[in-house]
Structure formats: structure tokens, C-alpha cells
Amino acid sequence: MPLSVATWNINSVRLRMPIVERFLVENAPDVLCLQETKCVDDQFPSAAFRKIGYRHLAISGQKGYHGVAIVARRPIEVVERRRFCDKDDCRHISVRVPVGDKSVLLHNFYVPAGGDEPDPEINWKFRHKLDFVAEMNAVRAEHDANSASILVGDLNIAPLEHDVWSHKQLLNVVSHTPVETESFEAMRKAGSWVDLMRHNVPYEQKLYTWWSYRARDWEASGRGRRLDHIWSSENLLPVFSGYDILRDARGWEKPSDHVPVIARFDIG
Incomplete structure (x- = not known):
């Protein structure tokens, strides 16, 4: 039984609902995980999702900032909305998805961006x-x-x-500083997570999921970063059938600065 899971930082789900609907109609993932929904739960556009077949929803939102949600075409069971750093800022939600004879625990995260200054002593966001x-x-x-x-x-x-886009030029830019990348990889390995987007993909191959709004022509500049990730437990590797980065979505009308990523699994 196949399972497809998509992730997308949508940067305001109500503002960008037209392109979310386009994405779901054209690609039809079983499950879509959204970040930066930026609305409280009762303002989430649940009816619009249900109308196009995504009748199962798990939401954790707040007014104007952050927020995560999971919408699915198949039943899901909410497991938890975990608090991190003693803050109620709606950055995590997890659900269980039954697939064949397996139960898949699915975590959806929105990690803090960290501000502009990569110094934790003077920048509380970092x-x-x-x-x-x-x-x-x-x-x-x-x-x-x-x-x-x-x-x-x-x-x-x-x-x-x-x-x-440039390892050398971004070493002191938040999102790619050594203190971040080293702690990030240590955390991934500590949890025994597999980085599926780099599985069987050469490390010298450029992979991006985000292009800044600051670039006048994001496509011509090519200055991207891989900020969006899909990981799994080791036992899903044999049934992992690949993924797609929907780069074209960055050029849709009123786009997010992130694009969707879809992973597929042939779970029997």
C-alpha cells in the first residue's frame, strides 16, 4: 500500500490557499504537513481542505505566527503537540497514520529561524x-x-x-553556521534518523527547497538553500521509492519562499 507524504512551509495558509489547492489537486499526496500556518485553529480553512478530499486534520496554530498542521486523505490519529524550550509557540505536531499492517508515527516540525545574528550571547532568537x-x-x-x-x-x-548556493559565503549566515549544522547532524544521528533527501543522492549535487523573497529574480540568481527535510526510521528505507522537490511552485502566483517536497513509500 503506497504512502505519499508532503511537507511545505506555506507562510500563511489562508493567504496562499489557492496555491495549496492547486498543489493538492495536481499532486494528491496522502498527507500534507504544513508549517507557518499563521492562524488560530478555528480560523484554519478546514472546509476548503475537506472539500477537495482532505477530511482528516490535525492543527496546532496561533495568531499571526508559526503554527503547524497535518491534513490527510486517510484517517490519522493525533499523538501530541509537544512544547519545546517551555514555549507554547506551536512548532510541533505528531500523528499516527495506519498504512497496511504498519502504524507510521509522523512528526511535523517548524524549527525557529534564529534571527540574523549568529551569536547566542547577543541574539536570543539564535x-x-x-x-x-x-x-x-x-x-x-x-x-x-x-x-x-x-x-x-x-x-x-x-x-x-x-x-x-555557496558554502564559503554562508558559513557565517544563520541556517548554515558550523554551530547549527554540527548540532543538527548530531541530533539527527542521535535519533537514528535517515536523511531521505540525501539517500542515494551524491553530496556534491545541489539541493534547494527555499529561495529568498529578497532576490528580484529567484530563478536567475539560483541562491537557494535546503531548509525543508524528510527523515525516516531505518526500516522504511527498503520501501522508500523516491521524492520530488516541486521547484516550479516557487514561481506560482503569490508563492511561499519554500516549495513542497513529496516523499513516497511502497509500504506492503
Whole structure:
């Protein structure tokens, strides 16, 4: 039984609902995980999702900032909305998705961006980001014969040299500083997570999921970063059938600065 899971930082779900609908109609993932929904739960456009077949929803939102949500065409069961760094800022939600004879635990994360100054002593936002990633060490890729785990989201760190347009020029830019990338990879390994987007993809191949609004012509500049990620427990590797980065979505009308990523699994 196949399972497709998409992740997308939508940068305001109500503002960008037209392109969300386009994406779902054209690509029809089983599950879509959204970040930066930027609305409280009762203002989430649930009716619009249900109208196009996404009748199962798990939402954790707040007014104007942050927020995560999971919408699905198949039943899901909410597991938890975890607090990090003692803040109620709606950056995590997890659900269970039954797939064949397995139960998949799916985590959806929105990691803090960290501000502009990569110094935790003078920038509390950067300190918060580092602390948040440190707490994510406790999120493990739980699995056994009947279960598996997937972790997706805007993790706001481009960990590898070719996850950014210029490793050298971005070493002191938040999202690619050594203190971030080293703690990020240590956290991923501590949880026994597999980076599916880099599985069987050469490390020298450039991979981007985000292009800044600041570039007048994002496509011509090519200055992207891989900030959005899809990880899984090891037992899903044999059934992982690939993924797509929908780069064209960056050029849609009123786009997010992130694009959707879809992973596919042939779970039997």
C-alpha cells in the first residue's frame, strides 16, 4: 500500500490557499504537513481542505505566527503537540497514520529561524534555535516490526556543503553556521534518523527547497538553500521509492519562499 507524504512551509495558509489547492489537486499526496500556518485553529480553512478530499486534520496554530498542521486523505490519529524550550509557540505536531499492517508515527516540525545574528550571547532568537535543536535529540525514530517513523518540516538549517548556493559565503549566515549544522547532524544521528533527501543522492549535487523573497529574480540568481527535510526510521528505507522537490511552485502566483517536497513509500 503506497504512502505519499508532503511537507511545505506555506507562510500563511489562508493567504496562499489557492496555491495549496492547486498543489493538492495536481499532486494528491496522502498527507500534507504544513508549517507557518499563521492562524488560530478555528480560523484554519478546514472546509476548503475537506472539500477537495482532505477530511482528516490535525492543527496546532496561533495568531499571526508559526503554527503547524497535518491534513490527510486517510484517517490519522493525533499523538501530541509537544512544547519545546517551555514555549507554547506551536512548532510541533505528531500523528499516527495506519498504512497496511504498519502504524507510521509522523512528526511535523517548524524549527525557529534564529534571527540574523549568529551569536547566542547577543541574539536570543539564535539561542532559542540552538536550544530547540538540542531538545529535538529526544525525538527518536521509533520503529519495530509493525511500526515506523517519519519526521518532516521546515527545520531551518541547511546542514551540508551543497545544501546552499555557496558554502564559503554562508558559513557565517544563520541556517548554515558550523554551530547549527554540527548540532543538527548530531541530533539527527542521535535519533537514528535517515536523511531521505540525501539517500542515494551524491553530496556534491545541489539541493534547494527555499529561495529568498529578497532576490528580484529567484530563478536567475539560483541562491537557494535546503531548509525543508524528510527523515525516516531505518526500516522504511527498503520501501522508500523516491521524492520530488516541486521547484516550479516557487514561481506560482503569490508563492511561499519554500516549495513542497513529496516523499513516497511502497509500504506492503
